[in-house]
Amino acid sequence: xxxxxYWVGLAxxxxxxxxxxxxxxxxxxxxxxxxxxxxxTALGGGTIRDLLLDRNVFWVADQAYLxxxxxxxxxxxxIARALTVPPKLFLIPDAIGLALFTIVGTQVALQxxxxxxxxxxxxxxxxxxxxxxxxxxCNDVPLVFLQGELYATAAWVGALSLIGLQEIGVPxxxxxxxxxxxxxxxxLLAMRFHIxxxxxxxxxxx
Amino acid sequence: xxxxxYWVGLAxxxxxxxxxxxxxxxxxxxxxxxxxxxxxTALGGGTIRDLLLDRNVFWVADQAYLxxxxxxxxxxxxIARALTVPPKLFLIPDAIGLALFTIVGTQVALQxxxxxxxxxxxxxxxxxxxxxxxxxxCNDVPLVFLQGELYATAAWVGALSLIGLQEIGVPxxxxxxxxxxxxxxxxLLAMRFHIxxxxxxxxxxx
Amino acid sequence: xxxxxYWVGLAxxxxxxxxxxxxxxxxxxxxxxxxxxxxxTALGGGTIRDLLLDRNVFWVADQAYLxxxxxxxxxxxxIARALTVPPKLFLIPDAIGLALFTIVGTQVALQxxxxxxxxxxxxxxxxxxxxxxxxxxCNDVPLVFLQGELYATAAWVGALSLIGLQEIGVPxxxxxxxxxxxxxxxxLLAMRFHIxxxxxxxxxxx
Numbered sequence: 001x002x003x004x005x006y007w008v009g010l011a012x013x014x015x016x017x018x019x020x021x022x023x024x025x026x027x028x029x030x031x032x033x034x035x036x037x038x039x040x041t042a043l044g045g046g047t048i049r050d051l052l053l054d055r056n057v058f059w060v061a062d063q064a065y066l067x068x069x070x071x072x073x074x075x076x077x078x079i080a081r082a083l084t085v086p087p088k089l090f091l092i093p094d095a096i097g098l099a100l101f102t103i104v105g106t107q108v109a110l111q112x113x114x115x116x117x118x119x120x121x122x123x124x125x126x127x128x129x130x131x132x133x134x135x136x137x138c139n140d141v142p143l144v145f146l147q148g149e150l151y152a153t154a155a156w157v158g159a160l161s162l163i164g165l166q167e168i169g170v171p172x173x174x175x176x177x178x179x180x181x182x183x184x185x186x187x188l189l190a191m192r193f194h195i196x197x198x199x200x201x202x203x204x205x206x
Numbered sequence: 207x208x209x210x211x212y213w214v215g216l217a218x219x220x221x222x223x224x225x226x227x228x229x230x231x232x233x234x235x236x237x238x239x240x241x242x243x244x245x246x247t248a249l250g251g252g253t254i255r256d257l258l259l260d261r262n263v264f265w266v267a268d269q270a271y272l273x274x275x276x277x278x279x280x281x282x283x284x285i286a287r288a289l290t291v292p293p294k295l296f297l298i299p300d301a302i303g304l305a306l307f308t309i310v311g312t313q314v315a316l317q318x319x320x321x322x323x324x325x326x327x328x329x330x331x332x333x334x335x336x337x338x339x340x341x342x343x344c345n346d347v348p349l350v351f352l353q354g355e356l357y358a359t360a361a362w363v364g365a366l367s368l369i370g371l372q373e374i375g376v377p378x379x380x381x382x383x384x385x386x387x388x389x390x391x392x393x394l395l396a397m398r399f400h401i402x403x404x405x406x407x408x409x410x411x412x
Numbered sequence: 413x414x415x416x417x418y419w420v421g422l423a424x425x426x427x428x429x430x431x432x433x434x435x436x437x438x439x440x441x442x443x444x445x446x447x448x449x450x451x452x453t454a455l456g457g458g459t460i461r462d463l464l465l466d467r468n469v470f471w472v473a474d475q476a477y478l479x480x481x482x483x484x485x486x487x488x489x490x491i492a493r494a495l496t497v498p499p500k501l502f503l504i505p506d507a508i509g510l511a512l513f514t515i516v517g518t519q520v521a522l523q524x525x526x527x528x529x530x531x532x533x534x535x536x537x538x539x540x541x542x543x544x545x546x547x548x549x550c551n552d553v554p555l556v557f558l559q560g561e562l563y564a565t566a567a568w569v570g571a572l573s574l575i576g577l578q579e580i581g582v583p584x585x586x587x588x589x590x591x592x593x594x595x596x597x598x599x600l601l602a603m604r605f606h607i608x609x610x611x612x613x614x615x616x617x618x
Binding site for chain 3: 257258259260320321323324327330338342345346354358359362402403404
Binding site: 030031032033036039047051054056057059060063066067070081136137139 | 463464465466526527529530533536544548551552560564565568608609610
């Protein structure tokens with residue numbers, strides 16, 4: 001389980017650094033601005049989780065995460081300047097990053113003996129805070145809060161599934177894969193079929 | 207004193223979750239966005255205080271706070287969709303939340319042996335950071351920083367009163383009630399009579 | 413070295429409180445709003461560094477920093493209301509603050525046995541996060557991320573120089589002064605000659 005968490009975590013960091021750098025292109029940032037937004041997107045969620053749990057911050061303890069974020073960000077920056085990247089292309093990596101981070105975050109919180117509801121929120125925080133930081137740094141209303149296809153909802157359902165599956169005795173590694181699949185499928189279905197939650201300000205009936 | 211702090215803290219969490227959810231209605235958020243903004247408003251100030259003091263974060267250690275915030279947020283969301291809530295209606299709960307959080311935050315910092323000036327700032331942080339987070343997440347300039355009726359000022363005066371009253375020998379529970387009353391009365395008077403502090407950019411004389 | 417770090421740290425806090433308060437003048441803040449933005453600008457970078465390193469937060473442990481920030485902020489507020497301050501005047505104090513904070517932040521991280529790349533990023537964080545917080549609180553895209561004269565880049569080069577100089581045997585105090593000079597000179601040269609990094613969205617050749 002620990003080795004799985006480690007490699008899945010590195011993959012999620014790379015994917016999030018990529019989306020952070022791509023997104024910063026909308027705001028005329030320079031190389032270092034784009035890199036710092038990429039790093040904040042990649043490491044922000046896990047950092048907040050570790051601060052809340054009073055753990056050692058993962059990328060301070062192990063530089064591999066920071067090197068992955070910076071390296072991916074650098075490569076993305078130069079590729080994105082050379083090629084035109086259609087904006088839809090990174091919705092799928094973003095969904096994968098959401099699934100990976102949510103499950104890693106929930107699992108870390110459970111191992112730290114966090115009560116279950118707080119642990120599920122840690123998963124959501126790990127999954128979505130990177131993107132929230134990215135949007136705040138780019139001075140936008142964070143996308144995750146606006147009405148749109150399920151995002152934080154997909155993460156929360158996945159986090160609760162992980163906890164439920166382990167509770168009924170499913171082995172942790174299988175539960176983790178299943179819960180990641182739930183987040184990913186829910187997010188992709190929501191994008192495909194425009195599934196949304198009820199919003200404020202809407203009349204309840206037409 | 208500890209039992210008082212606990213119940214006052216839960217009440218402040220409920221009040222702040224309510225104002226956070228109501229406020230998120232201005233930005234076309236969906237259910238989960240509104241809930242997350244409500245939770246951030248309700249738990250944000252105390253979380254920053256606990257991180258700064260290196261305490262265990264209160265809502266990770268005790269899920270009652272998180273359940274209160276989520277439950278209040280959920281009820282508020284559905285009531286606010288059914289009824290039209292006049293915006294002025296939540297200025298008074300907001301003032302009560304400010305008073306409760308400021309005094310709880312200051313008292314926690316004092317019990318943690320924080321020097322007095324830093325402890326008073328912890329009270330202000332606990333009182334106002336939730337609202338600052340709410341405004342940042344909704345992409346507004348935080349209201350508390352703009353010129354307007356006393357808000358952070360009322361909190362700071364109350365926090366310093368709590369410290370002063372205890373210093374001159376007033377029993378802690380009486381000092382806490384008195385200081386909460388000071389914050390609340392100052393805030394309500396400021397709203398009623400439009401009391402403001404000097405601002406930048408204004409001529410000093412007409 | 414410790415005494416040097418202490419006084420340099422206090423000077424950097426004063427300089428950053430000054431720039432924070434001056435900057436808040438653009439947004440019609442009142443006295444307490446300006447003071448809180450000044451305090452956040454002055455103490456924000458070091459606070460994030462201490463949280464990430466799991467150290468005691470410097471201004472909670474020693475009130476001298478908080479008193480310096482509040483005192484400088486108060487004096488700046490009243491001077492700035494009486495006189496018109498040309499905006500360019502505070503670019504040089506800001507550059508000095510950047511140099512001071514970056515080197516103090518890197519050195520603190522090294523003493524805390526942080527790996528070198530993470531330590532250099534701690535220096536950048538200590539140097540630039542105060543200004544990022546200032547811009548977020550004023551609801552602007554943080555200047556440091558936009559294309560412009562080298563800022564975070566100057567900080568990063570200085571932080572890496574400090575680590576490199578100590579690695580090749582230069583005594584810590586000399587290395588600290590040299591690295592501060594590197595940040596300051598790089599930033600001033602960049603402002604004088606409009607040196608920038610490559611940005612997104614620009615064609616690579618004209």
